[in-house]
Amino acid sequence: MSPLTSLTSPMTLTPTITVIVLFAALLHASWNALIKSGRDVLMDTALVAAGATTVAAPLLLFFAPPPLASWPYLLTSIVLHIGYYLTLVGTYRAGDMNLGYPLMRGIAPLLVALISVIVFHESLSPAMWLGIAGISGGIISLSLLAGNLHSGVRKVMLFAFANASLIAMYTMVDAAGVRQAGNAPNYVLWMSFLEGMPFAALVFWLRRRAFVAHARLHWRRGIIGGTFSMLAYGIALWAMTKAPTAAVASLRETSVIFAAFISAFLLKEKLSFARWLGAAMILGGIVALRQ
Template sequence: MTLTPGITLIILFAALLHASWNALIKSGRDVLMDTALVAAGATVVAAPLLLIFPPPALASWPYLLSSNLLHIGYYLTLVGTYRAGDMNLGYPLMRGLAPLLVALFGAIVLQESLSPAMWLGIASISGGIISLSLLAGNLHRGVGKVMMFALANACLIAIYTMVDAAGVRQAGNAVNYVLWMSFLEGMPFALLVLWMRRHAFIAHARLHWQRGMIGGTFSMLAYGIALWAMTKAPTAAVASLRETSVIFAAFISAFLLKEKLTATRWLGAAMILGGIVALRQ
């Protein structure tokens, strides 16, 4: 499996989509409600497509169901992270730690062999991503709480990425796996929020259902592209490359959310770009 220029560009597009739906959540008035709307939106968008695409192979279902359970925890820790701090602090921490964990898990669990250049690229991308948070003037009294949620989120990202990487290779067709995963994934979290805050959630959905549909579509496409790429290239390389979404998130948070963009963030972006070059060696 090889990370070709074409696959690289497609993953970078997925990274832009991922940063966009996260910014959609962070820019709203209620992070929990908007996260639930995005999760439900993915279910709604995927539902009619299930009439065209059959279920994935039976061997992939244990992975599919496990991933759905892990995603409930992912959404909860995502909400906790964004409630505790700015997007330009929490988002890089969540996404920066995950590639290193995926690389380690991939080498042990999937027995993927990475070249020294790829390890260097992964380390450079992760280091650049994390520096966007810790070295960019984001430290404050509440940083410990943000880091706690972000670390938990990163661990869940790494675990469900490995689960889905194995599952999609058992599915026989990446599109089938992604659509059924998206359909099943959104329901448990949305129903949980509906149970917790029924009237508020219904009222919020009536006003902002478009946010859920757009975010759900972006979420499904972003992760679907990444899973497809994992059938073509090493999981760790794909996982690292898709986390370049933090570069897009940095500009989105600066220009749309009015969060501070510093010189150190440019340095972090340069490290990430250097890591991309190393991955392509």
Template sequence: MPLDVLLLVLFGAALHATWNALVKSGTDKSLDASMVSLGGGLVGLFCLPLVPMPHPEAWPFILMSAVLQFAYFQLVAAAYRTGDIGVVYPLMRGAAPLLVAMTSGFVLGEHLTPAATVGVLVICAGVLTLAFEARHGGRRAILYALANAVVIASYTFVDAAGARVSGNAVSYTLWMSLLPPFLLFGWAVWRRGSTTVWTHVRKNWARGLFGGVGSISSYGLALWAMTKAPVATVAALRESAILFALFISVFILKETASIWRYIAGAVIAAGVLVLKLA
């Protein structure tokens, strides 16, 4: 993998871990996740005049992605209500690239080199090592995390294909970010009332905007990378975010970390090195 692609995906991974930590540390996980989506949508709206329109072939992918993103943010909130970020995040993110790697040949017709396959499997093994710590996460949190892994793998395929036919990965990312906030806030208002939602937005708009910038930037970098390298490779490399999540979990959120989290971090770092040499 080219060094510039690798470094940009790693930077995106750091941004991804950061906005997840914002959701985990917030007082209302569901509305905080919606706020991050709204922040990303506002960034997308502001930047749209700077990019060309996606090709018409991309619009079905954009609509399908919006539905999957709605499910993703709902499951993120549900998982963080019931489990630690140090367990939920790696399970949620670690199973997804494994699913992508197992099915990308069938879905996209992409076949990894033996070295790249080893790198992907090493990263996934590192992330899934944290399953040994699953007893600290709670059964419901684990189920939410694994269900979201399926959603993540699904939108990875949808958005990778959409970005490739759009003609411009940045344009695709910006347009894709606009619809999920409407779905998420429409659902929140219906379930909890406009007063509750508006009060939360007014008090936490900065958190949402900051998280939204991190979310859309992280995903935009990943989609751009998927136009330059195999989807399964980028999807696995992106999950090196667990290294950043581990740091945030221990040093910022003050969550207790067992030896398994540190072993997982070392294995993931080894997988990143293998991908660089592949």
């Protein structure tokens, strides 16, 4: 079965899958908060990438490599993820988490939906389109209507749009790759092991002494963040073998609700009425996805 065929096969977003993907969203928001809460975003992002590789490495003894047919997707995803990490660092350096994170995660589901329909001919019901629009609109409003616009917002938006584009691309590549592999754990573990090394090696090459010193102090952050990152994306890819890609992609971006509370209570960033309104739009979108 080709990945294009598998992407068009009938799939359903069940209540069980919905709850599991929401848990993945919490994990995703948590590892992003770990990065943003640190003193050096670049170093912490590299630690998370290296942490995913470290956690995945011993597990490879129990999981065979995915089939050769899935490797072009896996290798393409690794390249896209390096760009993702770089634009993630740029976004968080340019502005607050409660501005950059919702922009990155809100634009991506719309791009995924368009790609899945135009390129992969995935069928989405009117209710799903409504749900995707509600989730993305609510997510984006968390940034644009929350009173945190400032003179540097253009730079944040440029980085965030670049990041969202990469998210959409690697999501579609991995959705096809994991279905081609026929086994989500094998694909995710090998991808997690391979994707972390190039970015961590790049940061090590650029700032060797600083990276080593940072890793000695904060290696636990890398292990925890890497584990959360691997689990969050692994769950999402598994869900994409069971439910429409665009629906899962939108649902996992509800991580911004968790991120909003994390940024408010742990990072002491403002949680305004407009952010509550955006959260309500997201919840409405989730309900529409389930219709």
